[in-house]
Amino acid sequence: MKVECKKTIELSETEIFGFCESFGNTFVGHHKSPEYFRNEYLNTVLGYSFHVLLKNEKGTIVGGYSAIPILYEINGKKKLFACAADLMIEEQYRNDVGNLLSIIQQMNRFLAENDVVYFYGFPNDVSYKINVSLIRMRDIASLYTYILPMRVGDVKPFLKPLNPISRLFCKTLLWLSRFDNDRTVIEHKICKVRPEFDATRYKWFAPGQYVRYENGNVKAVWKISGFENVKACFLLEVFPYSKSNFNEVVREMVKREKKRTGLFIYVGYLPTAPCSMLKLPHKIQPKNFHFVGKVIDKKNFIDADFVNVFDWDVNLSSYDLL
DSSP states (O other): OEEEEEEGGGOOHHHHHHHHHHHHHHSTTOOOOHHHHHHHHHSSTTSSOEEEEEEOTTSOEEEEEEEEEEEEEETTEEEEEEEEEEEEEOGGGSSOHHHHHHHHHHHHHHHHHTTEEEEEEOOOHHHHHHHHHTSOOEEEEEEEEEEEESSGGGTOGGGGGGHHHHHHHHHHHHHHHTTOOOOOOOOOSEEEOTTHHHHHHTTSSSGGGOEEEEETTEEEEEEEEEETTEEEEEEEEEESOOHHHHHHHHHHHHHHHTTTOSEEEEEEOOSSOOTTSEEOOGGGOSSOEEEEEEESOTTTOOGGGTOOGGGBOOBGGGSSOO
16 A cells, blocks of 8 residues: 655646545545546645545555645734545555554645644544544534524425424514624634635635625625535625624525525534524534644644634634535
């Protein structure tokens, strides 16, 4: 087995195709095309991402690990972070734990050599234990899911008879949100650097599917997508965040998209729950959104600099789910 570290711009067409093929072999039922691969990994602040490739004796890619560089500001200073993506090893190569350890070790080294100070990710339930035990990432938080079920039948078909009630309830919430007009902007200790983030993030995957909203200083992005076999409209971010701004965006989003879907979702960690959406307790969330990370630049930073989730501007825009 051979492990290679390469930037996206250093990959050959054969390697890009091989990476995508290995992705499909690892995550059965999921597909990543070379076009999606390029959209995701070339549209970054550096113009490329970081990849660790696991190759077998024939030189075929059978696993890998990727990291997307994102420029963050921490305590007023711009620093390079990286978001974990596409950790994969095909089934027949998983028995040798050395393969996984080699990928992890090489990624740590590769990021350090390229001045990345912090490496974070949002693993699913299956890979969460690997991230904490083997990759040595620290648990920061489980993000909350906020929903507005205009048509509750879109969540579960057997609930369709309750659609008139859920519609009336949600319309009432939206009406009340007009009085929930606290304009206090929440400042975060760790936040994405704009406009670099805006110029690259929404070119990932299928760029035409993102809807941008802007009104004065308020900016937002949402996208309609399938999730756990349910079609929903996901609010990726509202910037800058205040309860008033968030409520304004939700009302506009519902107005524009209510004919296409009856379910509206935001995933993040809001300091105060706005009136326009309902905050679900973790125990009834349809999916756990684990937020983990590790310090790469240990000379200048420690774990305590990053483990308070309230310090972070974190939501669906922060990684590669949508």
